[in-house]
Amino acid sequence: MDVQVDRTDVGSSEEKHEAVGKASDCPPTDGVVSVGGVPAQTYEAIDGTTVVIPRGKPKSGRTWKNLRTKRHSDIKKDKPLWTTWNKKMQQRAEKQSIKLFQKELKELKQKQMEEKRKRQEEHKKHKLENERKSEIVQPIRNTAKIKRMKKKQLRQIQKRDTGNIGRVVNEVK
Secondary structure (H helix, E strand, C coil), X not given: CCCCCCCCCCCCHHHHHHHHHHCCCCCCCCCCCEECCEECCXXXXXXXXXXXXXXXXXXXXXXXXXXXXXXHHHCCCCCCCCCCHHHHHHHXXXXXXXXXXXXXXXXXXXXXXXXXXXXXXXHHHHHHHHHHHHCCXXXXXXXXXXHHCCHHHHHHEEEEECCCCCCEEEEEC
């Protein structure tokens, strides 16, 4: 924003020179004034007071945006830090040891799950054997009885080996 000073009221040429120097578009003075984090333009009036030029409304209408002070290309970017060969090898070895540890943990967990599954199967098998041992069975020797039975009775009939020298016998629970 340009500031113009009316030079008609200044009398001598020295005063004109001082007025022109004070009202020019120079960068902010020693006491930097900022508006919204952005240095504001200021000038010194003829009477010696510092006047802050208010920021006008942006053309885009986005008044909440800050004024850009630097271009994106001016921002200094850090170069990636180079690691030494020894450090790189140390990181690689550490990474590999972590992977090995993870693999061992996974195998251990899998082994425990397998053992648990086997124990459950054995427990189930023993439970079934104990149930069969404790059953009260009635062997059917006359097969003609099966033909005369009703549906409900037929559903209860199971073929079992009662431990009689490998002979299969029909039983009723």
